[in-house]
Amino acid sequence: MSNTVLPTGPVVRTPRVSLRVHTRTVTGVVVLLVVAVVLAAMALTLGDYRLSLGQVVGALTGSGSRAQQYVVVGLRLPRVAVALVVGAALGVAGAVFQSLARNNLASPDLLGFTTGAATGALVSIVLVGGGPTGTTIGAIVGTLVTALAVQALLGGAVGGYRLVLVGIGVNAVLAALNNFLILRTDLSTAVAAQSWLVGTLNGRSWPEVLAVAVALVLLVPIAVAGSRRLDLLGMGDDVARGLGVTVERTRVVTLLVGVALVGVATAAVGPIAFVALAAPQLARRVTGTTGPGMVAAGLMGAVLLLAGDVLGQRLAAPTQFPAGTMTAAIGGLYLVWLLAREWRAGR
Template structure:
């Protein structure tokens, strides 16, 4: 007879091919965040130049006839869905990259991944690739290229967290300079389009942008499920993980690759919506009080942040609509400063 040993506060979910440890508080937090996200989505669909009653919103979502079908189903729902999916992707991407780097500053928009996606996308716009259907592919290519460069330069017989972050910040500065240089070479119309995209915006997003994003995230789902299990081994110290037979180099590379693709796909869909990948994992970890960053809670928090930020961006200066990236930066920049100051006063990582 065998017994299963698990940490206090955890349960075990058994599925075919293995089992998952479930932290009870994390599960409860995820449930609450799911409800908050649902409420935020309903508020988003209700709000706009004209208010739509929640009952009519529910009718549209259920496919029933409604006089507000055009406003809710055609204008607001695709944009909200894009924001939700972008937030999910950024939340998981930030959690995976911060887990590998063991540093809360290691988010895609800090260590050069978003800047790589931006530089390649702006280059595409500058040289005449103006189709929105092509931009996500350019962003993925740029994000992967930037991440590969950071990973190669940071690797010295292992992946040291501080070196990884510092080299990533250096690449971010260089790539941002490349982007600005490209903008000076572009004509006025292309430069204006690129600058709007660079702020991170969901304006004008329809189902033609949402469908490729949804399919890309669906294809990434098996990798995310694998990452949820592999994340536990990377959270251990190197000696313990090696003694348990974990191939840390491969696991870390797989986690980083998954995070990079998710962040690049999200960037391609909405532009570099800054600080979502930085905020969501850290807030999720503080809410759940877990040793490792919870992926589900991070994903849900990322979705809540983006949808709520876009709702505020639409309403605060109505009828003028702000880019969603402006709202996330207004919250994320002070949080980044707090992380840096806290890290200095505690003498270690924030």
């Protein structure tokens, strides 16, 4: 009879917690995808010219009537697509800025980056008379200049409530400048600029979808690749450097990614409030993660903007509210709840 030698040493147990978190993350992403599809189907069927889901599918496949194809493919589908891509861009940008600042209130609309994009676009519209391309370039340049100004006022510090306070101040100055630009132009240009400033998806078509989609394809992989380093930055610069993270390079690259996403999204539809603020936080609650979660934040942003647009179209039909107005109203309530929660927690 042979002797059996049992292995010695500590018993390695399966990390059930990690598996559970991973499963919840995947489940949350799938749920967000399903919600986005359901909202897109609602947006394609609802309206003054109501269609059934079968008629929408027929219009998309080319078997529907000419009127149905025009309404679905020519009018509603570009609007749904631009809501999804712009919302995704804002959600990812919000996750980038909140991770960089290590502050849940550090969203581009509160920090002045969205208003800076609007300033750059207004300069192009009012002073230069630029078209869609000039507006896009102006929005991106305006966001970059705003980011540089905020960084200069911070004196190199990037975190805590100081960033929020500086950003709020810059945002107020830029909002006043935007109003001045509108007041100094002729009436027709001022009306066009003001209607753009409310953030609307009306009249948006495939060129806007393509521009934002290209930005997502190019920039989101960079943000996802850097999300792990951003997570390590949350532990402090010294710890991140000790783990091999190039802190300054990571900040610059991710900041440029966030700036470009905000600029392109704002140029496409105008300033959209609070999507970038709420999307990353809600995504973390759905997926159960503590890190940046770029993909989930992008999906949540797409869901929020599309939901706001659908609600704005049907809440007081036939009167329509701009998507930016609806997201601002919903986001304002969310911000009040968030601040009250932080205050109760003693933060």
